[in-house]
Amino acid sequence: MISPSKVSAGLHVASSVTVVLFVFASFLINFGQKQKLPTHKSLVKYTAVGLIALSYIAKAILLVLHGDALGQRPERLHSAVLFAFVWTFVCTRKQLINFEVLGLSVITLGFSVSFLALGTAVDDAALLTISSTQLLIATCLLVDCTSKCFTRSKNLDETTPFLAPESGISSYGSQSPSGQSINAEDDEDFSDDEHDEDDNEDSNSRQLRKSGNWITYIKNFKIVLPLLIPKNDLKVQACLLACGLCLIGGRFLNVLVPYQLGVAADQLFKGRLPYLDLAIYLALNLLQDESGLGLVQALAKIPVERFSYRQLTNAAFKHIMGLEMEFHADRDSAEVMKAIEQGEALTNVLETSVLYILPPIIDLTVAFVLLYLKFNSSIALCMLIASLGFLSLEVVTSSWNIGNRRRVTKAEREQARIMHQAVQGWHTVSSFNMLKWEISRFGGAVEKHLEAKTDWSRRDAFINALLDMLLPATLFLLTCLVAHEVYEKRASPGDFVFLIQYWDNLIWPIKFLSGSFRYIMTDIIDAERLLDLLMTEPGIIDKDGAPEIGPVEGRVTFENVHFSYDLKRTAIHDVSISAAPGETVALVGTTGSGKSSLMKLLFRFYDVTSGCIKIDDQDIRDVTQGSLRGTLGLVPQDPLLFNASILENLRYAKTSASDEEIYDACRAAAIHDKILTFADGYNTKVGEQGVKLSGGEIQRLAIARIFLKDPPILILDEATSAVDTETETQIQSALRRLCAKRTTFVIAHRLSTVIRANQILVLDEGSIVERGTHQELLDMGGKYHNLWQKQLGGDIEEEGCVLDL
Numbered sequence: 001m002i003s004p005s006k007v008s009a010g011l012h013v014a015s016s017v018t019v020v021l022f023v024f025a026s027f028l029i030n031f032g033q034k035q036k037l038p039t040h041k042s043l044v045k046y047t048a049v050g051l052i053a054l055s056y057i058a059k060a061i062l063l064v065l066h067g068d069a070l071g072q073r074p075e076r077l078h079s080a081v082l083f084a085f086v087w088t089f090v091c092t093r094k095q096l097i098n099f100e101v102l103g104l105s106v107i108t109l110g111f112s113v114s115f116l117a118l119g120t121a122v123d124d125a126a127l128l129t130i131s132s133t134q135l136l137i138a139t140c141l142l143v144d145c146t147s148k149c150f151t152r153s154k155n156l157d158e159t160t161p162f163l164a165p166e167s168g169i170s171s172y173g174s175q176s177p178s179g180q181s182i183n184a185e186d187d188e189d190f191s192d193d194e195h196d197e198d199d200n201e202d203s204n205s206r207q208l209r210k211s212g213n214w215i216t217y218i219k220n221f222k223i224v225l226p227l228l229i230p231k232n233d234l235k236v237q238a239c240l241l242a243c244g245l246c247l248i249g250g251r252f253l254n255v256l257v258p259y260q261l262g263v264a265a266d267q268l269f270k271g272r273l274p275y276l277d278l279a280i281y282l283a284l285n286l287l288q289d290e291s292g293l294g295l296v297q298a299l300a301k302i303p304v305e306r307f308s309y310r311q312l313t314n315a316a317f318k319h320i321m322g323l324e325m326e327f328h329a330d331r332d333s334a335e336v337m338k339a340i341e342q343g344e345a346l347t348n349v350l351e352t353s354v355l356y357i358l359p360p361i362i363d364l365t366v367a368f369v370l371l372y373l374k375f376n377s378s379i380a381l382c383m384l385i386a387s388l389g390f391l392s393l394e395v396v397t398s399s400w401n402i403g404n405r406r407r408v409t410k411a412e413r414e415q416a417r418i419m420h421q422a423v424q425g426w427h428t429v430s431s432f433n434m435l436k437w438e439i440s441r442f443g444g445a446v447e448k449h450l451e452a453k454t455d456w457s458r459r460d461a462f463i464n465a466l467l468d469m470l471l472p473a474t475l476f477l478l479t480c481l482v483a484h485e486v487y488e489k490r491a492s493p494g495d496f497v498f499l500i501q502y503w504d505n506l507i508w509p510i511k512f513l514s515g516s517f518r519y520i521m522t523d524i525i526d527a528e529r530l531l532d533l534l535m536t537e538p539g540i541i542d543k544d545g546a547p548e549i550g551p552v553e554g555r556v557t558f559e560n561v562h563f564s565y566d567l568k569r570t571a572i573h574d575v576s577i578s579a580a581p582g583e584t585v586a587l588v589g590t591t592g593s594g595k596s597s598l599m600k601l602l603f604r605f606y607d608v609t610s611g612c613i614k615i616d617d618q619d620i621r622d623v624t625q626g627s628l629r630g631t632l633g634l635v636p637q638d639p640l641l642f643n644a645s646i647l648e649n650l651r652y653a654k655t656s657a658s659d660e661e662i663y664d665a666c667r668a669a670a671i672h673d674k675i676l677t678f679a680d681g682y683n684t685k686v687g688e689q690g691v692k693l694s695g696g697e698i699q700r701l702a703i704a705r706i707f708l709k710d711p712p713i714l715i716l717d718e719a720t721s722a723v724d725t726e727t728e729t730q731i732q733s734a735l736r737r738l739c740a741k742r743t744t745f746v747i748a749h750r751l752s753t754v755i756r757a758n759q760i761l762v763l764d765e766g767s768i769v770e771r772g773t774h775q776e777l778l779d780m781g782g783k784y785h786n787l788w789q790k791q792l793g794g795d796i797e798e799e800g801c802v803l804d805l
Contacts, residue, residue, distance in 0.1 A: 008076075011111065013075050013380070015083070016377070019082050019086055020384060022107060023086055024392065049141070056080050059127065062127060105138045105142040106142060109139060112131055227308075227315045233307060236307045251366060255366060258501035264277040265494040269493050324605060325600065325605040375481070375482060376490075382481060397463040401460055401463065404455045404459060407456070415449050424689070479500070482496055482499045548624055548627040549624070549631060550627075552713070554579075555581055555616050557614045559611050562611055570766055572608075575598065583758040586745075586759065588748050590764070591749075602620070603629060615628070632713050633714045634717065635703055635714075637718040641693070642686075643685070643686070643687060643688045644685065645682065646686060650665065652705065654709055659682075662704075662708060664707075669704035671697065674700075714744045716744065718748065751791055752791075756774070757774070759773070
């Protein structure tokens with residue numbers, strides 16, 4: 001049966017550990033916190049806290065005077081000293097933090113009641129008085145702090161609406177889950193180096209940096225966890241199980257290896273040759289090192305790392321490609337690509353958390369229990385306090401280098417952006433003779449990157465030196481305490497050998513925890529731009545259970561459509577259009593009149609502000625975006641070709657197309673014979689953005705792609721603007737055949753290309769100001785008539801440049 005004295009000693013050790021861990025947790029919560037926590041300046045509460053601190057100081061003095069110091073019952077003295085220190089520290093704050101006082105009151109009250117129940121506080125009248133006083137004051141503080149928490153929650157419920165009031169601003173583009181914006185006044189804490197030029201107001205990573213709460217910061221990475229759970233992959237699950245078993249086995253070996261060496265040392269001191277014990281020590285050591293469980297874990301990690309990288313990278317690419325046009329228009333593509341590359345750091349965050357942070361925590365817990373059972377509470381608490389102090393210093397020193405790390409990641413993105421732009425725009429760079437300037441600009445970006453990395457590396461080296469100074473001091477203190485135990489005959493020489501050997505297993509958890517914290521913060525900073533992108537909610541999404549659009553006849557209707565990009569710019573105002581299958585509708589007007597915006601709405605790159613767009617009486621917002629865009633074909637004014645062969649670029653419109661179908665499409669677009677004159681024919685590489693081809697050739701390939709796709713609804717955005725008169729004549733009949741059975745929208749600046757359209761809509765500042773056929777609009781003598789006179793006069797038909805639609 002366990003004696004009451006042992007129970008009492010265990011409770012005092014538990015109280016010491018609890019208060020130390022509470023202080024460490026409070027430090028982690030408070031450190032770097034820029035948002036104010038609930039505080040109080042009440043003189044009564046300061047007095048109450050001060051009285052508890054004084055009572056613990058008095059208790060420690062009485063225990064020393066009564067002989068309950070290190071010789072007999074050190075646990076009680078340790079507990080009194082630690083509580084006295086913590087309460088005194090709280091009392092010295094300028095403002096009392098509510099949750100700290102509440103937590104300490106609960107701990108004090110709980111253990112005081114336990115000690116009184118065991119009778120450990122009634123062996124002396126003075127100690128009984130002190131314990132009763134502590135119990136009374138802690139109860140009053142607990143009631144006061146609890147009532148203030150309820151009062152504060154009630155006030156928040158009364159003054160803060162559950163949903164933020166609507167601002168009346170329609171947002172088109174990426175949406176931040178927070179829905180908050182960063183004001184200029186709130187952004188004063190960010191230096192120029194920390195501020196990214198393309199951070200918009202709702203940048204989630206900036207919101208997290210602004211809050212200053214690193215715990216909240218790390219919690220936001222939980223959005224990637226569903227991507228990394230191998231629900232249906234038995235191989236990865238088995239590898240995860242193997243890693244877990246290796247971690248558990250490693251924890252046992254960390255204790256067994258030094259213990260076995262201690263056994264061998266005791267045998268040697270007894271005058272025996274410990275060959276068998278040393279052989280067991282060798283076997284355990286081999287099993288512990290990289291030749292044993294370490295090898296198994298390293299091999300098991302490979303499929304897990306591949307799985308997490310594959311899942312995260314694919315999900316990031318899918319998410320970013322699924323964001324709407326507004327997002328991609330606002331971002332630099334090179335920086336987005338660099339963010340995806342840096343996103344690999346997210347997998348490192350999880351690996352570090354599971355494989356390098358969890359095991360050391362278990363090791364430190366085992367070490368504390370082992371040192372307490374094998375030696376005494378003084379050694380165990382010394383190890384615990386030293387470890388937590390080391391980690392606290394790591395947290396503080398790591399924050400010194402966060403700004404430099406952000407400078408490094410920003411410089412890396414800027415370097416990638418400049419390189420991408422220069423390589424992609426080589427033709428422009430060369431034609432303007434700006435090669436030297438681009439080289440100089442890239443060299444400047446490299447220098448900024450190296451300068452930022454140097455500053456980070458230099459400060460990191462000093463931080464490592466400062467932290468490493470604490471480790472020998474901790475070993476010195478522990479060895480002195482154990483040597484004293486050996487001298488007092490309370491431990492054997494083998495126990496001293498055990499401690500020296502165990503120190504390697506003890507110091508590595510501390511170093512791993514501190515180093516892992518630094519690495520995890522580095523990885524988080526490197527990956528925060530991808531986190532920002534992943535937390536960006538798409539502004540254009542399919543409704544739950546949205547159906548496919550199905551077979552389409554081609555009847556398109558715009559009903560009282562309004563659209564604004566923002567409050568300052570109204571793009572479309574009360575537009576109504578009706579196009580029957582097979583009809584051609586031309587949109588004309590000056591630049592910025594809303595022609596392209598209407599077509600972007602039809603593609604659902606944006607959603608209308610009010611009104612609706614229907615295809616065959618189906619609102620395009622009620623069907624999936626994929627099926628909608630599958631029914632539309634676009635020939636843009638500036639087509640984009642991938643750096644691949646002509647055949648691959650054409651097959652992009654229909655991946656299942658046969659070579660003969662591609663040839664027919666090219667014949668219809670009057671480009672087949674030209675392709676055959678190339679050295680490699682259809683296998684000719686077109687270069688970056690089709691740089692190896694002429695503008696007319698690129699545009700005819702774009703037309704061929706639409707022939708191949710064969711959509712029921714066609715959009716021609718100045719489709720023949722880059723072809724000469726002879727080539728234009730060659731593709732007139734093909735375009736006429738293409739448009740005959742399709743609903744066609746033609747965006748035109750050259751009015752000569754639309755005189756045969758069924759409807760011509762004249763737009764001005766987002767509104768339709770005139771509509772009719774070519775002759776009807778000329779007869780009106782309005783805006784269309786003026787545009788016609790300015791462009792071509794009355795000789796256009798004689799020159800044979802009319803595209804007969």
